[in-house]
Amino acid sequence: MRFVAMGDSFTEGVGDELDGGAVRGWADLVAAGLASGLDESVDYANLAIRGRLIRPIVDEQLEPALALSPRPDVLAFNGGGNDMMRPGFDRDEIVRLTQRVVKRTEREGVKLLLQTGADPTDGLPRGEMLRSRVTVFTDMLTELEDTYEHVTFVNNYADEEMRRAGYWAPDRLHLNALGHRRVAARVLTALGVPTELPSLEADHQAPTGVLVEARYYATYVLPWIGRRLTRRSSGDGRSAKFADWVRIEPEAVEKA
Template sequence: MQRSLSSYAAIGDSFAEGMGDERPDGTPRGWADLVAQGIAAAAAGPVTYANLAIRGRLLAPLLDEQLEPAIALRPDLLSISGGNNDLIRARVSVAAVTARLEAAIDRAVASGAEVVFVTVANMTRNLPAGRLVEGRGNQFASAIRQWASKDHVTVVDNWSDEELMEPRYWSPDKLHLNALGHRRVAGNVLAALEVPLPPFPEELPPEVVRQSRAAYWREHVLPWIGRRLTGRSSGDGREPKRATLQPVDLPWSSRTP
């Protein structure tokens, strides 16, 4: 991508919000924040960034709530990541999900934004019913890759990144990436945008937390099932962490040359 970027907005679910990569105060960081820092480090002038993503969102409410507000910010770059929660539901039409996403991408491009679609990493190796989800994910990723031929659209295919399947990139719930995983996704996005990788502070590999199968189900799986049965979401009542375009602060002292 050759276009100079001075503003960036992200929409999505927990993946774009940054769950699994929490700061010491508990607030999520994540790959989109890191991408914003990379763009700012490479830019000649100030860069602003907004993140409207909210965890737990299915695709329909995600797009209904986030797409038009993001477009209204008139960002140079808009990243979209969604449909992930739909794929892990009992029933889903992958074709319907991809059709709705494609319409959203076309709408964003028509607004004048450069669009980058960022697929989730393949989390299925250690998940219950992982084979079923992987089949859907493969179908989903295959359809998304076709959008790379669209003008002003960049596709970042993390689903096919085999390194991201390694356990060291995942948080204890086995569904969300940890800090190392989000950092790798940020690198994939910046490479696709032809933006140099900035001098991110070193990330130490997280300590591996080993849980018994019973503990894993008790702490992660059963609460998820409980929310499904009661019609609740982990994102209920949450507001976007960064609803407006705000200046990007770099956690290091100088910009890249």
Template sequence: MSTAPGPAARWERYVALGDSMTEGLWDVDPAAPETLRGWADLLASRLAERRDGPLEYANLAVRGRLLGEIVTEQLPAALALRPDLVSLVGGGNDLLRPGSDPDALAALMESAVEKVRATGADVLLATGMDAHDSPVIRATRPRVAVFNAHLWTIARRHGAHVLDVWGMRSLRDWRMWAEDRIHLSTEGHERVTQGALVALGLGAETPDWDDPLEPLPPAARAERLREDLTWLRTYAGPWVGRRLRRRSSGDARAPKRPRPQVVEIPGR
């Protein structure tokens, strides 16, 4: 997706907080195949391109983190870095759990937003994805919808920006998702980056950034069944097993970019 002229970015230090989505699963960095990139890294690059001076960027997100862990572990570390832009995206892992309380999660999120805004920094939130088309995760849809409604209210109260993932038409296509059907593909992360630019008032780089893909021919029922069985065996089963053992894929993992570093722009 080519870069188009747009408004200048005013922020000098951006810190990203969150879980696997912000860590960047499963967008592999083509310049460093052993590392993950993701929408927040891409956003940092786009913001840097729209600045005359340097942009510093840190990413404290770790896969599997619950919102309480993000607020208690990542938020204090982020505030110590004195950012002027913070993306705070979490709650998805909580809402996947039966019995989770979106009202309580929203109260926790609002407290975190208040702390960031008290420093003068801007905040970028993100709604949860609409799981209408997922036969497994669809059961979480009512909880996610309530949490999303709270996020819009929190943003209004405290002057935050909202990345409207729920409303993105392009993400209703499974080609925007990785094989595990929970995390974004490389193209999905790119689309979310464009949505983040829109949320920040900078405008997307192309007018068709959220257009749906051309539909594929319908797959045969037997093929869909094979794919579903492979998914259950490869991804769903291990995920359920970790939950039963109260383990997380992010246990013992550290943030990939814990200290602010200047974002390098090719050609500058």
């Protein structure tokens, strides 16, 4: 099995931080879960870079992913989330670029995994605007799965459980370790490795209050606005964490 992932911070694994500053995330967990569930080694690559808009993802990651040798069996693609948070959101461009990925993978005989991120809008400023944009995008991905035999679609956005604050990192935009594990379980099940969904305790409560909100805006919202105004990205200067195949062995899988 050869599994490659492309995308932005969601696929890179931001929010699931490891000791030393590296990130893990759902795609790493899927690679490990495939190795364990299939009881065989899995070759894994991850070309995702945080902060990327959908056009750079497709322009800069698609062909390198398909050019990996040997060719991938499964390519996971997620993009558009950063576009949806910007004023100049262009739905038609997102549709065109997603269709480009669909048709290229079909020509190459590579299975395509499409998915949405989970729904962060309860905790975000202008969350209703983002929700309306994602709903249209989700409908399009559902149609692609119905149309193309090689496409599998995982709708994490429809997972009501993951809207709870306990699945999200302090920035409220990226999933935390538990959130990434839940996404990985949904993806593994879709890929034929049935995996139990990890969940929060029913009585889990996130901290709330004026001081909590003030710290959140000062720590995350204002710096995000500053990057937009100066046209900087959190991914500037970064490269893919696994630009070529790495071998994942079944016996090396962490039992989290």
